[in-house]
Amino acid sequence: KNEVEQSPQNLTAQEGEFITINCSYSVGISALHWLQQHPGGGIVSLFMLSSGKKKHGRLIATINIQEKHSSLHITASHPRDSAVYICAEGGSNYKLTFGKGTLLTVNP
């Protein structure tokens, strides 16, 4: 059974801090996704990666295939980064299995 575990479940930071959210998955994947969900429900895809590292603005995502682990980093965090961050693994059948999400609150 595919399982995706995220940590921490909740994270509170001060504006400007460097933030790391971790994701572990249980089976071999074809792609690992990081998504952002703001209050109100809408989900936005941040990254899709299968190896190495990707960067977009202040966001960086890394993946270690051998260890079945991925991290999402936010540099110079800002209150507008406050959201739920969800990790999802894409299996060989192109279905996504989602983690429970990490609630990030960045205080000014």
Next chain:
Amino acid sequence: EAGVAQSPRYKIIEKRQSVAFWCNPISGHATLYWYQQILGQGPKLLIQFQNNGVVDDSQLPKDRFSAERLKGVDSTLKIQPAKLEDSAVYLCASSFGTGSYEQYFGPGTRLTVT
């Protein structure tokens, strides 16, 4: 490019009532997904359509949930009768094809069953 549209955004009903949600995917996207997201959980796939055919409905509670995508474009998800545990956000997503992981999500419908 217009995104995935969903309506209504919010719905409050009493248990045993019926409710329907509507989704219009991004134009040209053949694959459409309905997810249920209970508070504090990640989304759970209810049903996946490829055009107007069902690819996966293994986690759809078929005794009370139904979905259709008759013309291969927009889709309707229905719950009849609703239970308290159906309170959740119902998300619709679409992708270009089943051979793609890139899914685009709608804003969701927040259902409260009282």
